Amino acid sequence: xxxxxxxxxxxxxxxxxxxxxxxxxxxxxxxxxxxxxxxxxxxxxxxxxxxxxxxxxxxxxxxxxxxxxxxxxxxxxxxxxxxxxxxxxxxxxxxxxxxxxxxxxxxxxxxxxxxxxxxxxxxxxxxxxxxxxxxxxxxxxxxxxxxxxxxxxxxxxxxxx
Amino acid sequence: xxxxxxxxxxxxxxxxxxxxxxxxxxxxxxxxxxxxxxxxxxxxxxxxxxxxxxxxxxxxxxxxxxxxxxxxxxxxxxxxxxxxxxxxxxxxxxxxxxxxxxxxxxxxxxxxxxxxxxxxxxxxxxxxxxxxxxxxxxxxxxxxxxxxxxxxxxxxxxxxxxxxxxxxxxxxxxxxxxxxxxxxxxxxxxxxxxxxxxxxxxxxxxxxxxxxxxxxxxxxxxxxxxxxxxxxxxxxxxxxxxxxxxxxxxxxxxxxxxxxxxxxxxxxxxxxxxxxx
Numbered sequence: 144x145x146x147x148x149x150x151x152x153x154x155x156x157x158x159x160x161x162x163x164x165x166x167x168x169x170x171x172x173x174x175x176x177x178x179x180x181x182x183x184x185x186x187x188x189x190x191x192x193x194x195x196x197x198x199x200x201x202x203x204x205x206x207x208x209x210x211x212x213x214x215x216x217x218x219x220x221x222x223x224x225x226x227x228x229x230x231x232x233x234x235x236x237x238x239x240x241x242x243x244x245x246x247x248x249x250x251x252x253x254x255x256x257x258x259x260x261x262x263x264x265x266x267x268x269x270x271x272x273x274x275x276x277x278x279x280x281x282x283x284x285x286x287x288x289x290x291x292x293x294x295x296x297x298x299x300x301x302x303x304x
Numbered sequence: 305x306x307x308x309x310x311x312x313x314x315x316x317x318x319x320x321x322x323x324x325x326x327x328x329x330x331x332x333x334x335x336x337x338x339x340x341x342x343x344x345x346x347x348x349x350x351x352x353x354x355x356x357x358x359x360x361x362x363x364x365x366x367x368x369x370x371x372x373x374x375x376x377x378x379x380x381x382x383x384x385x386x387x388x389x390x391x392x393x394x395x396x397x398x399x400x401x402x403x404x405x406x407x408x409x410x411x412x413x414x415x416x417x418x419x420x421x422x423x424x425x426x427x428x429x430x431x432x433x434x435x436x437x438x439x440x441x442x443x444x445x446x447x448x449x450x451x452x453x454x455x456x457x458x459x460x461x462x463x464x465x466x467x468x469x470x471x472x473x474x475x476x477x478x479x480x481x482x483x484x485x486x487x488x489x490x491x492x493x494x495x496x497x498x499x500x501x502x503x504x505x506x507x508x509x510x511x512x513x514x515x516x517x518x519x520x521x522x523x524x525x526x527x528x529x530x531x532x533x534x535x536x537x538x539x540x541x542x543x544x545x546x547x548x549x550x551x552x553x554x555x556x557x558x559x560x561x562x563x564x565x566x567x568x569x570x571x572x573x574x575x576x577x578x579x580x581x
Contacts, residue, residue, distance in 0.1 A: 194357050194526065241356065241526040300358045301428075302330040302455060302572070304368075304416035 147242060150201050150286075151181070151234035151250035153279060157208035158230040159253065160276045163260030164211070164269070165218040170257065172220070173227040178251055180228050184235025185247050197236045202287035204233040209280035212273050330354045331520065331553045332362065332572050334409050334461040336399070339549065339578035343404045343466045348396035349387075351411070351459075356526030363394040364416075371412040375475040376465075377405035384409070404466035406473045406491055410480055413457040417565050425451025432555045433516030433533065437568050440559050453557065455570040458482040462577040468493040479506045484571040486517065486552050492544055492577045501544040503575070504537065507556050511538030515554050522549040522576070549578035 155177070162173055189197060208230060211218055218226070238247045260272050330353055337348040351362035372385045380403065387397045401407050420428065426447050429438045441447045462476060468491075476491045489502040505512045517540045518528035532540040542552070557570040 188524070243527070300330060300354060301420055301424075302418055303353050303358075303360070303362075304364055304418075 148246040148249035150198065150237045151242070151247065152253045153283070154201055154205050154208070154230050154234050154237075155250055155253035156256050157205045157276065157279050157283075158227060159256035160260050160272055160279070161208045161211040161218060161226055162223060162254075162257040163264050163272055164214070165223040166220065167261065169218075169220045169223040173223045174254060174257075176224055177227040177231045177234070177254055180231025181235040181238070181247065181251060184232050185238040185242070185244070187236070187239045189236065189240050194240045197233070197240045199287055201233040201237045202283040204230050205283035206280045206287075209276040209283065212269075212276040330358065331525075331551065331574055332413075332457045332459055333522075333551050333553070333574040333576050334411055334459045335522070335549070335576060336409070336461060336463050336578075337396075339462065339576075340464045340580055341401065344400075344402050345465075346398045346400045347463065349399045349409070349461075350396055351393060355520065359525065361394040363392050366390050366393045368413045368416070369393070369411060370414050371410065374399070374401065374407045374409045374463075375480070376401065376407040377403040377473070379475055401463060401465045405464075405469070405471075406476050406493060407463045407465055408475055408480070409459075409461040409463060410482070411457070411459045412482065415454040415456045415569075417454050418452075419565075420451045422446075422448040422450055429557075433514070434555060434557045434570070435514060436559060437557050437570075440567075451568070452566045453568040453570050454560075454563065454566040455572060456483070458484055458571060458573040460485065460573075460575045462488075462492065462575070464493045470494050479509070481509070482506075482573065483508060484512070484554065484556050484573040486554055486573055486575040488575065489539075493579075495544045499544045500541055502539055502541045503552060504539050505534050505554050505556075505573075506538060507571075511536075512556060513538055515556055517552055517554045519545075520551040520553060521545075522551055522578075525551070528553075545579065547579045549576065551576045 158177060162170065165173070208226060211226060234250060263269065263272055332351070332353045335350045335352045341347045352359060353362045354360050366388045369385065369388055372388060373381055373383045375381055384399050387399055399409070426441065428451070473491055477488055479485060479487050484505070484507050487504045487506060489504060492501055495501060503517065505515050505517060513534055513536045515534045516531055517534060518531040519542055520528050530542065532542070534540045552575045554573050555570060557568045559567060560569045
Protein backbone atom coordinates (compact mmCIF):
# COMPACT_ATOMS: atom_id res chain seq x y z
CA UNK A 144 0.00 0.00 0.00
CA UNK A 145 1.78 3.07 -1.23
CA UNK A 146 0.46 6.57 -1.47
CA UNK A 147 -2.85 8.22 -0.77
CA UNK A 148 -4.58 8.87 2.52
CA UNK A 149 -4.82 5.30 3.83
CA UNK A 150 -1.37 4.81 5.44
CA UNK A 151 -1.44 8.10 7.40
CA UNK A 152 -5.12 7.50 8.25
CA UNK A 153 -4.29 4.12 9.77
CA UNK A 154 -1.47 5.77 11.70
CA UNK A 155 -3.93 8.39 12.96
CA UNK A 156 -6.38 5.67 14.02
CA UNK A 157 -3.63 3.77 15.86
CA UNK A 158 -2.59 6.95 17.63
CA UNK A 159 -6.21 7.68 18.52
CA UNK A 160 -6.61 4.23 20.07
CA UNK A 161 -3.42 4.72 22.08
CA UNK A 162 -4.54 8.14 23.28
CA UNK A 163 -7.81 6.61 24.49
CA UNK A 164 -5.75 5.04 27.28
CA UNK A 165 -3.95 8.29 28.13
CA UNK A 166 -5.24 10.89 30.61
CA UNK A 167 -7.92 13.01 28.94
CA UNK A 168 -6.14 16.26 29.79
CA UNK A 169 -3.24 15.26 27.53
CA UNK A 170 -5.44 15.55 24.44
CA UNK A 171 -5.07 19.33 24.34
CA UNK A 172 -1.35 18.81 23.81
CA UNK A 173 -1.20 15.58 21.85
CA UNK A 174 -3.74 16.30 19.11
CA UNK A 175 -2.20 19.68 18.12
CA UNK A 176 1.26 18.11 18.30
CA UNK A 177 0.22 15.38 15.88
CA UNK A 178 -1.48 17.77 13.46
CA UNK A 179 1.21 20.45 13.47
CA UNK A 180 4.12 18.04 13.15
CA UNK A 181 2.38 16.16 10.33
CA UNK A 182 1.59 19.36 8.46
CA UNK A 183 5.13 20.67 8.79
CA UNK A 184 6.80 17.41 7.77
CA UNK A 185 4.46 17.09 4.78
CA UNK A 186 6.14 20.19 3.33
CA UNK A 187 9.45 18.33 3.15
CA UNK A 188 10.57 16.93 -0.20
CA UNK A 189 12.30 13.62 0.54
CA UNK A 190 14.69 12.01 -1.94
CA UNK A 191 12.85 9.39 -4.03
CA UNK A 192 15.25 6.71 -2.76
CA UNK A 193 13.89 7.19 0.78
CA UNK A 194 10.35 6.13 0.00
CA UNK A 195 10.75 2.52 1.17
CA UNK A 196 12.27 3.63 4.47
CA UNK A 197 9.53 6.23 5.00
CA UNK A 198 6.72 3.72 4.52
CA UNK A 199 8.51 1.22 6.72
CA UNK A 200 8.71 3.93 9.40
CA UNK A 201 4.99 4.63 8.99
CA UNK A 202 4.08 0.98 9.57
CA UNK A 203 6.46 0.75 12.53
CA UNK A 204 4.70 3.83 13.90
CA UNK A 205 1.31 2.10 13.55
CA UNK A 206 2.69 -0.93 15.39
CA UNK A 207 4.18 1.24 18.14
CA UNK A 208 0.93 3.14 18.69
CA UNK A 209 -1.22 0.02 18.54
CA UNK A 210 0.90 -1.91 21.01
CA UNK A 211 0.76 1.00 23.51
CA UNK A 212 -2.79 -0.03 24.39
CA UNK A 213 -1.34 -3.19 25.93
CA UNK A 214 0.98 -1.32 28.30
CA UNK A 215 0.36 -2.38 31.91
CA UNK A 216 0.50 1.26 33.03
CA UNK A 217 -1.42 4.13 31.45
CA UNK A 218 0.40 6.22 28.89
CA UNK A 219 1.77 9.30 30.67
CA UNK A 220 1.66 12.87 29.35
CA UNK A 221 5.25 12.79 28.09
CA UNK A 222 4.78 9.44 26.45
CA UNK A 223 1.54 10.60 24.80
CA UNK A 224 3.15 13.76 23.41
CA UNK A 225 6.18 11.80 22.21
CA UNK A 226 3.99 9.21 20.54
CA UNK A 227 1.96 11.98 18.88
CA UNK A 228 5.10 13.68 17.59
CA UNK A 229 6.43 10.39 16.21
CA UNK A 230 3.11 9.66 14.51
CA UNK A 231 3.06 13.20 13.12
CA UNK A 232 6.53 12.79 11.66
CA UNK A 233 5.64 9.62 9.78
CA UNK A 234 2.15 10.73 8.75
CA UNK A 235 3.69 13.88 7.28
CA UNK A 236 6.56 11.95 5.70
CA UNK A 237 4.35 9.50 3.80
CA UNK A 238 2.30 12.44 2.55
CA UNK A 239 5.50 14.19 1.47
CA UNK A 240 6.78 11.06 -0.26
CA UNK A 241 3.65 9.88 -2.03
CA UNK A 242 0.62 11.93 -1.11
CA UNK A 243 -1.00 15.30 -1.44
CA UNK A 244 -2.31 17.97 0.94
CA UNK A 245 -5.82 16.62 0.32
CA UNK A 246 -4.69 13.20 1.54
CA UNK A 247 -3.37 14.84 4.70
CA UNK A 248 -6.73 16.54 5.29
CA UNK A 249 -8.49 13.20 4.79
CA UNK A 250 -6.14 11.31 7.11
CA UNK A 251 -5.65 13.55 10.14
CA UNK A 252 -9.27 13.65 11.41
CA UNK A 253 -9.11 9.89 12.02
CA UNK A 254 -7.17 10.64 15.19
CA UNK A 255 -10.49 11.76 16.69
CA UNK A 256 -11.35 8.08 17.00
CA UNK A 257 -9.78 8.68 20.40
CA UNK A 258 -13.09 10.19 21.61
CA UNK A 259 -15.36 7.15 21.13
CA UNK A 260 -12.47 4.87 22.07
CA UNK A 261 -11.97 6.73 25.36
CA UNK A 262 -15.71 6.44 26.04
CA UNK A 263 -15.53 2.69 25.46
CA UNK A 264 -12.51 2.39 27.75
CA UNK A 265 -14.28 4.44 30.43
CA UNK A 266 -17.20 2.00 30.29
CA UNK A 267 -14.86 -0.93 30.96
CA UNK A 268 -15.02 -2.23 27.40
CA UNK A 269 -11.35 -1.52 26.69
CA UNK A 270 -10.84 -5.05 25.45
CA UNK A 271 -12.67 -4.08 22.25
CA UNK A 272 -10.13 -1.32 21.66
CA UNK A 273 -7.31 -3.77 22.31
CA UNK A 274 -8.76 -6.18 19.73
CA UNK A 275 -8.97 -3.37 17.18
CA UNK A 276 -5.44 -2.23 17.98
CA UNK A 277 -4.19 -5.79 17.61
CA UNK A 278 -5.75 -6.03 14.17
CA UNK A 279 -4.15 -2.71 13.19
CA UNK A 280 -0.76 -3.93 14.36
CA UNK A 281 -1.16 -7.15 12.37
CA UNK A 282 -2.07 -5.24 9.21
CA UNK A 283 0.94 -2.96 9.73
CA UNK A 284 3.28 -5.93 10.16
CA UNK A 285 2.01 -7.41 6.91
CA UNK A 286 2.15 -4.10 5.07
CA UNK A 287 5.71 -3.54 6.29
CA UNK A 288 7.02 -6.95 5.36
CA UNK A 289 5.14 -8.10 2.27
CA UNK A 290 6.73 -5.58 -0.14
CA UNK A 291 10.18 -6.82 0.89
CA UNK A 292 9.36 -10.48 0.31
CA UNK A 293 10.95 -11.47 -2.98
CA UNK A 294 8.52 -12.48 -5.69
CA UNK A 295 5.35 -11.86 -3.69
CA UNK A 296 2.48 -12.33 -6.13
CA UNK A 297 0.75 -9.03 -6.74
CA UNK A 298 3.77 -6.96 -5.79
CA UNK A 299 5.84 -7.66 -8.87
CA UNK A 300 5.80 -4.70 -11.20
CA UNK A 301 3.53 -5.06 -14.21
CA UNK A 302 3.62 -3.55 -17.69
CA UNK A 303 7.39 -3.09 -17.58
CA UNK A 304 8.09 -4.43 -21.09
CA UNK B 305 -26.69 -4.04 15.32
CA UNK B 306 -23.69 -5.09 13.25
CA UNK B 307 -23.31 -8.84 13.13
CA UNK B 308 -19.97 -10.55 13.67
CA UNK B 309 -20.14 -11.78 10.07
CA UNK B 310 -20.48 -8.22 8.75
CA UNK B 311 -17.72 -7.04 11.06
CA UNK B 312 -15.41 -9.81 9.85
CA UNK B 313 -16.23 -8.99 6.24
CA UNK B 314 -15.44 -5.33 6.81
CA UNK B 315 -12.11 -6.18 8.41
CA UNK B 316 -11.18 -8.48 5.53
CA UNK B 317 -12.11 -5.80 3.01
CA UNK B 318 -10.09 -3.12 4.80
CA UNK B 319 -7.12 -5.47 5.19
CA UNK B 320 -7.24 -6.32 1.49
CA UNK B 321 -7.34 -2.65 0.57
CA UNK B 322 -4.38 -1.92 2.80
CA UNK B 323 -2.29 -4.82 1.56
CA UNK B 324 -3.49 -4.72 -2.02
CA UNK B 325 -0.94 -3.93 -4.69
CA UNK B 326 -0.69 -0.60 -6.42
CA UNK B 327 -3.04 -0.58 -9.39
CA UNK B 328 -1.27 2.02 -11.42
CA UNK B 329 0.11 0.90 -14.77
CA UNK B 330 3.68 1.61 -15.65
CA UNK B 331 4.36 4.58 -17.83
CA UNK B 332 7.01 4.58 -20.52
CA UNK B 333 8.81 7.60 -21.82
CA UNK B 334 11.79 9.01 -23.69
CA UNK B 335 14.04 10.92 -21.29
CA UNK B 336 16.70 13.25 -22.72
CA UNK B 337 19.34 14.20 -20.17
CA UNK B 338 18.64 17.83 -21.09
CA UNK B 339 15.59 19.15 -22.91
CA UNK B 340 17.43 22.31 -23.99
CA UNK B 341 20.71 21.85 -25.85
CA UNK B 342 23.02 23.94 -28.08
CA UNK B 343 22.81 23.47 -31.87
CA UNK B 344 24.82 20.68 -33.47
CA UNK B 345 25.24 18.85 -30.22
CA UNK B 346 24.45 15.38 -28.95
CA UNK B 347 22.14 14.69 -26.04
CA UNK B 348 22.14 11.39 -24.10
CA UNK B 349 18.68 9.83 -24.16
CA UNK B 350 17.38 6.98 -22.02
CA UNK B 351 14.17 5.02 -22.27
CA UNK B 352 12.42 4.80 -18.92
CA UNK B 353 9.54 2.78 -17.55
CA UNK B 354 7.66 2.70 -14.25
CA UNK B 355 7.04 5.34 -11.66
CA UNK B 356 8.20 6.19 -8.17
CA UNK B 357 10.09 3.31 -6.56
CA UNK B 358 9.29 1.02 -9.51
CA UNK B 359 10.99 3.32 -12.04
CA UNK B 360 13.85 1.88 -14.08
CA UNK B 361 15.55 1.97 -17.44
CA UNK B 362 13.67 0.03 -20.10
CA UNK B 363 15.84 -3.08 -20.27
CA UNK B 364 14.29 -4.92 -23.19
CA UNK B 365 15.70 -5.97 -26.52
CA UNK B 366 16.17 -3.18 -29.06
CA UNK B 367 14.21 -5.25 -31.55
CA UNK B 368 11.05 -4.14 -29.74
CA UNK B 369 11.54 -0.59 -31.05
CA UNK B 370 9.91 -0.31 -34.44
CA UNK B 371 10.47 3.41 -34.94
CA UNK B 372 12.71 6.05 -33.39
CA UNK B 373 13.14 9.31 -35.23
CA UNK B 374 12.97 13.04 -34.83
CA UNK B 375 11.13 15.77 -36.68
CA UNK B 376 12.79 19.15 -36.68
CA UNK B 377 12.91 22.52 -38.41
CA UNK B 378 11.90 22.36 -42.04
CA UNK B 379 9.92 19.18 -41.30
CA UNK B 380 13.20 17.31 -41.55
CA UNK B 381 12.92 13.70 -40.43
CA UNK B 382 16.01 12.02 -38.94
CA UNK B 383 16.09 8.32 -38.22
CA UNK B 384 17.75 7.60 -34.84
CA UNK B 385 16.97 3.90 -34.75
CA UNK B 386 20.65 3.00 -35.19
CA UNK B 387 21.55 4.98 -32.05
CA UNK B 388 19.70 2.40 -29.97
CA UNK B 389 22.06 -0.34 -31.14
CA UNK B 390 21.27 -4.01 -30.65
CA UNK B 391 20.56 -6.13 -27.60
CA UNK B 392 19.26 -4.88 -24.27
CA UNK B 393 18.76 -1.11 -24.27
CA UNK B 394 19.44 -0.01 -20.72
CA UNK B 395 22.21 2.46 -21.55
CA UNK B 396 22.46 6.05 -22.75
CA UNK B 397 21.82 6.64 -26.44
CA UNK B 398 23.53 9.62 -28.05
CA UNK B 399 21.11 11.57 -30.24
CA UNK B 400 22.54 14.33 -32.43
CA UNK B 401 20.22 17.24 -33.22
CA UNK B 402 21.68 19.82 -35.58
CA UNK B 403 19.28 22.56 -36.62
CA UNK B 404 18.20 25.28 -34.17
CA UNK B 405 14.52 25.01 -33.26
CA UNK B 406 12.15 22.59 -31.57
CA UNK B 407 12.64 18.90 -32.29
CA UNK B 408 10.13 16.15 -31.62
CA UNK B 409 11.55 12.71 -30.82
CA UNK B 410 9.10 9.92 -31.65
CA UNK B 411 9.31 6.27 -30.63
CA UNK B 412 7.08 3.27 -31.25
CA UNK B 413 7.37 -0.30 -30.01
CA UNK B 414 5.94 -3.67 -30.90
CA UNK B 415 3.59 -5.52 -28.54
CA UNK B 416 4.29 -7.25 -25.26
CA UNK B 417 1.85 -9.49 -23.40
CA UNK B 418 0.51 -9.10 -19.87
CA UNK B 419 -1.77 -11.21 -17.70
CA UNK B 420 -2.90 -9.86 -14.34
CA UNK B 421 -5.15 -11.37 -11.66
CA UNK B 422 -8.76 -10.24 -12.07
CA UNK B 423 -9.03 -7.80 -9.14
CA UNK B 424 -5.70 -6.22 -9.95
CA UNK B 425 -6.58 -5.89 -13.63
CA UNK B 426 -9.91 -4.28 -12.75
CA UNK B 427 -8.16 -1.86 -10.39
CA UNK B 428 -5.69 -0.94 -13.13
CA UNK B 429 -8.50 -0.36 -15.63
CA UNK B 430 -10.29 1.92 -13.15
CA UNK B 431 -7.15 3.82 -12.24
CA UNK B 432 -6.27 4.47 -15.87
CA UNK B 433 -9.86 5.16 -16.96
CA UNK B 434 -9.87 2.36 -19.53
CA UNK B 435 -13.63 2.39 -19.88
CA UNK B 436 -13.90 0.15 -22.99
CA UNK B 437 -12.38 -2.79 -21.11
CA UNK B 438 -14.36 -2.05 -17.95
CA UNK B 439 -17.60 -2.05 -19.94
CA UNK B 440 -16.79 -5.32 -21.70
CA UNK B 441 -15.82 -7.09 -18.49
CA UNK B 442 -18.90 -5.75 -16.71
CA UNK B 443 -21.14 -6.86 -19.59
CA UNK B 444 -19.55 -10.32 -19.66
CA UNK B 445 -19.50 -10.55 -15.86
CA UNK B 446 -15.82 -11.41 -16.11
CA UNK B 447 -14.44 -8.79 -13.70
CA UNK B 448 -12.99 -11.52 -11.51
CA UNK B 449 -11.25 -13.28 -14.39
CA UNK B 450 -7.57 -12.67 -15.16
CA UNK B 451 -6.98 -9.70 -17.42
CA UNK B 452 -5.12 -10.70 -20.59
CA UNK B 453 -3.85 -7.99 -22.90
CA UNK B 454 -1.22 -7.13 -25.42
CA UNK B 455 0.25 -3.68 -25.10
CA UNK B 456 2.60 -1.40 -26.98
CA UNK B 457 4.22 1.98 -26.43
CA UNK B 458 4.22 5.34 -28.17
CA UNK B 459 6.44 8.08 -26.79
CA UNK B 460 7.23 11.61 -27.88
CA UNK B 461 9.71 14.05 -26.38
CA UNK B 462 10.22 17.72 -27.17
CA UNK B 463 13.83 18.93 -27.27
CA UNK B 464 14.72 22.57 -27.85
CA UNK B 465 17.92 23.19 -29.79
CA UNK B 466 19.13 26.73 -29.21
CA UNK B 467 16.80 29.45 -27.96
CA UNK B 468 13.02 29.09 -28.14
CA UNK B 469 11.12 31.12 -30.69
CA UNK B 470 7.51 32.00 -31.38
CA UNK B 471 7.71 30.89 -35.01
CA UNK B 472 5.12 28.24 -35.92
CA UNK B 473 6.61 24.76 -35.64
CA UNK B 474 3.75 22.60 -36.90
CA UNK B 475 5.52 19.27 -36.37
CA UNK B 476 5.16 19.95 -32.65
CA UNK B 477 1.48 20.84 -32.67
CA UNK B 478 -0.03 18.43 -35.18
CA UNK B 479 -0.72 14.68 -34.96
CA UNK B 480 2.09 12.53 -36.31
CA UNK B 481 -0.04 9.50 -37.08
CA UNK B 482 0.72 7.40 -34.01
CA UNK B 483 -1.92 4.93 -32.82
CA UNK B 484 -2.34 6.93 -29.63
CA UNK B 485 -0.69 10.28 -29.16
CA UNK B 486 -0.75 13.42 -27.07
CA UNK B 487 -0.58 16.49 -29.27
CA UNK B 488 0.17 19.86 -27.67
CA UNK B 489 -1.88 22.62 -29.27
CA UNK B 490 0.90 25.09 -28.54
CA UNK B 491 4.65 24.62 -28.30
CA UNK B 492 5.26 24.36 -24.52
CA UNK B 493 8.57 26.17 -24.98
CA UNK B 494 6.86 29.14 -26.57
CA UNK B 495 4.20 29.53 -23.87
CA UNK B 496 4.85 32.26 -21.34
CA UNK B 497 4.96 31.84 -17.59
CA UNK B 498 1.64 30.75 -16.07
CA UNK B 499 0.32 30.04 -19.54
CA UNK B 500 -1.97 27.16 -20.36
CA UNK B 501 -0.96 24.06 -22.24
CA UNK B 502 -3.95 22.59 -24.06
CA UNK B 503 -3.34 19.13 -25.47
CA UNK B 504 -5.45 16.84 -27.59
CA UNK B 505 -5.40 13.08 -27.52
CA UNK B 506 -5.84 11.17 -30.76
CA UNK B 507 -6.53 7.44 -31.03
CA UNK B 508 -6.33 5.83 -34.44
CA UNK B 509 -6.38 9.28 -35.99
CA UNK B 510 -9.51 10.58 -34.25
CA UNK B 511 -9.91 12.77 -31.16
CA UNK B 512 -10.36 10.57 -28.11
CA UNK B 513 -12.97 11.61 -25.54
CA UNK B 514 -12.98 10.32 -21.97
CA UNK B 515 -9.31 9.38 -21.73
CA UNK B 516 -7.42 10.09 -18.52
CA UNK B 517 -4.34 12.24 -19.14
CA UNK B 518 -1.89 12.47 -16.25
CA UNK B 519 0.80 15.07 -15.69
CA UNK B 520 3.82 13.68 -13.86
CA UNK B 521 6.77 15.55 -12.42
CA UNK B 522 9.67 13.34 -13.43
CA UNK B 523 11.62 14.44 -10.35
CA UNK B 524 8.92 12.99 -8.07
CA UNK B 525 6.72 10.67 -10.09
CA UNK B 526 5.30 8.37 -7.43
CA UNK B 527 1.94 10.01 -8.08
CA UNK B 528 0.68 12.31 -10.86
CA UNK B 529 0.60 16.02 -10.13
CA UNK B 530 -2.80 16.31 -11.77
CA UNK B 531 -4.96 14.32 -14.14
CA UNK B 532 -7.85 15.29 -16.41
CA UNK B 533 -10.29 13.46 -18.62
CA UNK B 534 -10.39 14.58 -22.21
CA UNK B 535 -13.55 16.33 -23.38
CA UNK B 536 -15.63 15.48 -26.44
CA UNK B 537 -12.91 16.95 -28.68
CA UNK B 538 -10.17 14.92 -27.02
CA UNK B 539 -8.87 18.02 -25.27
CA UNK B 540 -7.42 18.49 -21.79
CA UNK B 541 -5.90 21.73 -20.53
CA UNK B 542 -2.93 21.89 -18.20
CA UNK B 543 -1.12 24.79 -16.66
CA UNK B 544 2.36 25.04 -18.11
CA UNK B 545 5.13 24.12 -15.69
CA UNK B 546 8.13 26.46 -15.93
CA UNK B 547 10.91 24.38 -14.50
CA UNK B 548 11.81 20.74 -14.18
CA UNK B 549 11.11 17.72 -16.38
CA UNK B 550 7.50 16.72 -17.09
CA UNK B 551 5.58 13.87 -18.60
CA UNK B 552 2.05 13.67 -19.91
CA UNK B 553 0.76 10.13 -20.09
CA UNK B 554 -2.35 8.45 -21.44
CA UNK B 555 -3.52 4.88 -22.08
CA UNK B 556 -6.31 3.49 -24.17
CA UNK B 557 -7.45 -0.01 -24.97
CA UNK B 558 -9.79 -1.86 -27.26
CA UNK B 559 -11.26 -5.35 -27.09
CA UNK B 560 -9.81 -7.80 -29.59
CA UNK B 561 -10.91 -11.22 -30.79
CA UNK B 562 -8.99 -14.14 -32.19
CA UNK B 563 -5.85 -13.73 -30.09
CA UNK B 564 -5.32 -16.82 -27.92
CA UNK B 565 -3.29 -14.83 -25.38
CA UNK B 566 -5.19 -11.56 -25.09
CA UNK B 567 -8.64 -10.02 -24.92
CA UNK B 568 -7.51 -6.38 -25.17
CA UNK B 569 -4.97 -4.36 -27.14
CA UNK B 570 -3.69 -1.47 -25.01
CA UNK B 571 -1.56 1.44 -26.10
CA UNK B 572 0.55 3.55 -23.74
CA UNK B 573 1.47 7.02 -24.96
CA UNK B 574 3.58 9.73 -23.38
CA UNK B 575 4.87 13.20 -24.13
CA UNK B 576 7.88 14.55 -22.24
CA UNK B 577 9.24 18.06 -22.10
CA UNK B 578 11.33 20.06 -19.69
CA UNK B 579 12.74 23.39 -18.77
CA UNK B 580 16.09 24.67 -17.63
CA UNK B 581 16.65 24.33 -13.87
